[in-house]
Amino acid sequence: MGAHVYVAERTLPPRPSPSHEVCHTCANGHGGCVSPHHLVWGTRLENVRDAIRDGTFSPPPRFTGTAHSNSKFSDELIAHALSLIEAGETITAAAKATGISVPHLSHIKQGKAREWAKK
Ligand SMILES: [Zn+2]
Known part of the structure; x- marks a missing residue:
């Protein structure tokens, strides 16, 4: 503690x-x-x-290697961004917090939503 x-x-x-x-x-x-x-x-x-x-x-240190938005984001980082949104955060804030671009993150979120809808 x-x-x-x-x-x-x-x-x-x-x-x-x-x-x-x-x-x-x-x-x-x-x-x-x-x-x-x-x-x-x-x-x-x-x-x-x-x-x-x-x-x-700041996201956990292992994420800092992906400083440039063209690089692929780890599953952990994407999961982290989605968990922020699920917790009630806006896409803009979650994008800012994780370094993922807003359009990219909303795309991911829509993809996830489709995945969940299938289940
Ligand atoms: Zn103080």
Whole structure:
């Protein structure tokens, strides 16, 4: 468990649900901020949204090799983008978060939708 979680569990009201995460209001979570005044409970989606807004969202390191949009995206990255959309994120935000272009991602999503419809 991270230090920020340790601080949050001792200073914030009880965690609203097991799926809530500790979010930073100061956009410096990645910098290791553990100020109790900067910590709030939030859902995964809220946390990702904040990170996208603050420009601190980064996909897991293994994805960074595909910096150029012409390269093929891994299944994991595509699954990650689709999970963001399923969680209620917009295609634009999910595209931005994963580095996949909006047209490409919406194409993938439509393909997935067709796949699911067949089942
Ligand atoms: Zn802070």
